[in-house]
Amino acid sequence: MSVxxxxxxxxxxxxQTPALRGASVAVEAGEILAxxxxxxxxxxxxxxxxxxxxxxxxxxxxxxxARLDTLAETQRSSLRRDRFGFVFQFGQLVPELTAVENVALxxxxxxxxxxxxxxxxxxxFARLGLDGLEERRSGELSGGQAQRVALAxxxxxxxxxxxxxxxxxxxxxxxxxxxxxxxxxxxREQGTTVILVTHEARIAAYADxxxxxxxxxxxxxxxxxx
Amino acid sequence: MIAFGxxxxxxxxxxxLTRLVVIAAAVAVGSGLLLxxxxxxxxxxxQLTRYAAVYPNASTAGSADPLWWSTRxxxxxxxxxxxIDVAGTGPDAPTPAGVPSTPGPGEFYASPALRELLAAxxxxxxxxxxxxxxxxxxxxxxxxxxxxxxxxxxxxxxxxRALPHARQVSNVGDTPALPEATVDLILGVIAGGLLFPVLIxxxxxxxxxxxxxxxxxxxxxxxxxxxxxxxxxxxxxxxxAAVAGTAVGFGLFYAFRSxxxxxxxxxxxxxxxxxxxVCWTSCSWRSACRPARRWRRGSRCAGxxxxxxxxPAGSPPPPRARTG
Amino acid sequence: xxxxLTLLGLLEREPSHGYDLKRDYDTFFGRGKPLPFGQVYSTxxxxxxxxxxxxxxxxxxxxxxxxxxxxxxxGATEVEQWLTQPVEPEPHLQTVLxxxxxxxxxxxxxxxxxxxxxRSAHLHRMRELTEIKRAGSLVDALLADHGLYHxxxxxxxxxxxxxxxxxxxxxxxx
Ligand SMILES: Nc1ncnc2c1ncn2[C@@H]1O[C@H](COP(=O)(O)OP(=O)(O)OP(=O)(O)O)[C@@H](O)[C@H]1O
Ligand SMILES: [Mg+2]
Numbered sequence: 001m002s003v004x005x006x007x008x009x010x011x012x013x014x015x016q017t018p019a020l021r022g023a024s025v026a027v028e029a030g031e032i033l034a035x036x037x038x039x040x041x042x043x044x045x046x047x048x049x050x051x052x053x054x055x056x057x058x059x060x061x062x063x064x065x066a067r068l069d070t071l072a073e074t075q076r077s078s079l080r081r082d083r084f085g086f087v088f089q090f091g092q093l094v095p096e097l098t099a100v101e102n103v104a105l106x107x108x109x110x111x112x113x114x115x116x117x118x119x120x121x122x123x124x125f126a127r128l129g130l131d132g133l134e135e136r137r138s139g140e141l142s143g144g145q146a147q148r149v150a151l152a153x154x155x156x157x158x159x160x161x162x163x164x165x166x167x168x169x170x171x172x173x174x175x176x177x178x179x180x181x182x183x184x185x186x187x188r189e190q191g192t193t194v195i196l197v198t199h200e201a202r203i204a205a206y207a208d209x210x211x212x213x214x215x216x217x218x219x220x221x222x223x224x225x226x
Numbered sequence: 227m228i229a230f231g232x233x234x235x236x237x238x239x240x241x242x243l244t245r246l247v248v249i250a251a252a253v254a255v256g257s258g259l260l261l262x263x264x265x266x267x268x269x270x271x272x273q274l275t276r277y278a279a280v281y282p283n284a285s286t287a288g289s290a291d292p293l294w295w296s297t298r299x300x301x302x303x304x305x306x307x308x309x310i311d312v313a314g315t316g317p318d319a320p321t322p323a324g325v326p327s328t329p330g331p332g333e334f335y336a337s338p339a340l341r342e343l344l345a346a347x348x349x350x351x352x353x354x355x356x357x358x359x360x361x362x363x364x365x366x367x368x369x370x371x372x373x374x375x376x377x378x379x380x381x382x383x384x385x386x387r388a389l390p391h392a393r394q395v396s397n398v399g400d401t402p403a404l405p406e407a408t409v410d411l412i413l414g415v416i417a418g419g420l421l422f423p424v425l426i427x428x429x430x431x432x433x434x435x436x437x438x439x440x441x442x443x444x445x446x447x448x449x450x451x452x453x454x455x456x457x458x459x460x461x462x463x464x465x466x467a468a469v470a471g472t473a474v475g476f477g478l479f480y481a482f483r484s485x486x487x488x489x490x491x492x493x494x495x496x497x498x499x500x501x502x503x504v505c506w507t508s509c510s511w512r513s514a515c516r517p518a519r520r521w522r523r524g525s526r527c528a529g530x531x532x533x534x535x536x537x538p539a540g541s542p543p544p545p546r547a548r549t550g
Numbered sequence: 551x552x553x554x555l556t557l558l559g560l561l562e563r564e565p566s567h568g569y570d571l572k573r574d575y576d577t578f579f580g581r582g583k584p585l586p587f588g589q590v591y592s593t594x595x596x597x598x599x600x601x602x603x604x605x606x607x608x609x610x611x612x613x614x615x616x617x618x619x620x621x622x623x624x625g626a627t628e629v630e631q632w633l634t635q636p637v638e639p640e641p642h643l644q645t646v647l648x649x650x651x652x653x654x655x656x657x658x659x660x661x662x663x664x665x666x667x668x669r670s671a672h673l674h675r676m677r678e679l680t681e682i683k684r685a686g687s688l689v690d691a692l693l694a695d696h697g698l699y700h701x702x703x704x705x706x707x708x709x710x711x712x713x714x715x716x717x718x719x720x721x722x723x724x
Contacts, residue, residue, distance in 0.1 A: 074452050086448050086449060109450055139239075206677075
């Protein structure tokens with residue numbers, strides 16, 4: 001298997017607060033990787049650096065063999081749009097749009113015609129058990145439903161990489177596990193690589209492998225021989 | 227992206243619509259007040275200029291030949307008639323506003339309202355007060371109001387000099403009554419007193435939605451909207467509110483202009499400050515139609531030709547303009 | 551898991567032969583550890599001796615499966631009591647883990663590394679259970695969940711302990 005995205009010795013500080021102090025991690029194609037660690041350890045920051053949302057102070061991010069952190073914001077935007085998908089904890093749906101428009105948003109932004117974008121978006125509703133919710137706005141969805149809509153949006157453009165930051169953080173255990181189940185199934189089906197940030201072991205157990213972030217560094221545990 | 231921005235602003239659910247309406251309303255109030263203010267200042271200035279044309283200050287500056295001038299009040303059946311006696315002292319003497327030339331001895335001009343009154347009554351009751359040749363009608367530029375009863379009567383310099391309030395003037399009606407600095411001051415006070423609170427209102431309405439907007443743009447950035455796409459959407463949204471608000475502002479302005487312009491009640495005649503203010507406002511609305519129309523017709527009409535005159539029936543002239 | 555009470559409970563559904571009881575027990579509760587026939591019959595005869603079941607219509611012929619067992623009122627009362635009373639909330643004191651951590655600290659060994667290794671082992675097992683849960687039936691999923699939640703509890707203890715190792719070190723080495 002080949003490494004699809006990699007962080008090498010990445011440091012990042014929010015002003016005076018260091019969040020990453022030399023984090024390195026490599027993710028293989030098709031893998032589902034869990035990033036675990038205590039609160040404030042830098043998990044989200046690492047994820048944002050990998051996704052090109054934040055630019056590291058030092059170190060390198062490479063995606064598909066090319067540097068990502070040196071690209072211009074516009075290029076990183078289009079990379080995010082075309083190759084990456086995102087599912088975050090909450091507040092990621094555009095409140096003014098209906099559920100189906102939210103799902104179609106990445107397609108619309110990359111210039112797909114509205115009718116075909118909406119059609120592709122609709123196909124996800126049955127798949128994720130969201131039938132009949134197409135025209136609801138995000139305020140009219142339950143947390144679990146909203147999260148599944150977000151998942152559909154993360155996957156609708158068939159991204160190479162899905163970034164998920166505490167995707168079940170706001171959900172109860174059962175709903176959270178349903179969302180994870182759908183996420184893993186869909187990702188496996190599409191061959192999408194998933195980087196999943198969570199501090200919950202039960203959620204991390206859906207991944208193929210986990211790494212621990214502590215104080216802005218990544219400790220990968222020794223592989224357990226199965 | 228433009229269509230998408232419009233879609234977000236207009237069809238974004240009840241909350242988005244409420245937000246749009248609140249901001250648009252704020253802008254409407256702002257633009258309506260601005261239009262009123264400008265129209266009002268314009269109206270007052272125009273009105274005062276007209277009064278100044280009827281009661282010019284004595285001035286002998288310049289090399290021009292002065293004009294002897296006397297303004298008197300005359301009454302007929304309880305109605306006030308303004309009588310102006312003039313006498314030119316040379317070829318360079320100024321011409322009163324609203325008439326093509328200074329009437330000579332035994333000549334006169336009459337305002338349209340006076341002309342009607344003259345026609346309606348036997349000569350021995352009224353017309354005999356203005357003996358001599360009737361040269362024509364006093365134009366709007368020389369009348370404080372369309373229904374003013376006014377006559378400009380020619381005389382010899384010696385005769386006019388002997389009249390009460392006689393004065394020599396070397397220019398009439400061609401200077402604005404309010405100096406530019408005064409207009410600026412009035413505008414400034416109005417801006418501070420009226421527009422500033424409205425601006426704060428607009429600011430608050432916008433800020434209330436700012437958090438929500440920030441969230442929306444963050445969500446869009448997340449899924450890969452480029453900075454330019456976000457800027458476009460933001461601009462379209464802001465423009466939608468601004469355009470809608472300005473349109474409503476003009477709509478309000480037009481809707482209230484006509485009834486206010488028509489209501490020239492006799493109250494205006496009395497002098498307590500509030501009444502004068504009411505009168506002032508109604509006059510403002512009336513005159514306001516001028517710039518507004520000009521705007522609508524693409525500045526085709528300027529000057530008095532397009533001035534809309536209120537119904538003269540039974541209305542007394544406005545009081546004398548007194549600043550303060 | 552209490553075998554006699556479980557068998558009694560199964561009998562409360564309907565009178566059954568020993569073979570049926572074993573089959574149902576294995577299906578729902580065995581989980582890769584089938585109940586030996588010998589244990590089934592010895593348990594049943596003990597229950598019969600205590601008056602909690604009776605044997606009905608012994609079929610002609612030989613072999614253990616001639617007998618059909620019926621639960622008695624005494625037996626039913628016992629099942630009822632067992633089901634309605636809560637299980638003793640036993641504190642699963644992590645005695646082994648705890649002992650290892652304390653000893654590691656006393657001996658100045660890397661206790662944190664030990665905890666990390668334990669965490670990976672736990673997570674590894676949790677992944678296996680999650681896989682079972684995703685692939686299997688609802689019964690499998692619920693059993694897997696039971697295991698998962700217990701492992702998760704252990705993991706939380708591991709996290710907490712890991713975060714307080716320094717304080718613990720001071721306490722055990724003074
Ligand atoms: N926007 C920000 N401004 C300033 N400091 C920040 C910001 N975001 C994060 N930090 C700091 O950076 C460090 C790492 O934060 P990060 O969000 O990556 O943690 P995390 O591991 O995701 O935590 P959690 O599990 O609570 O989400 C923390 O010390 C945090 O306080
Ligand atoms: Mg985080």
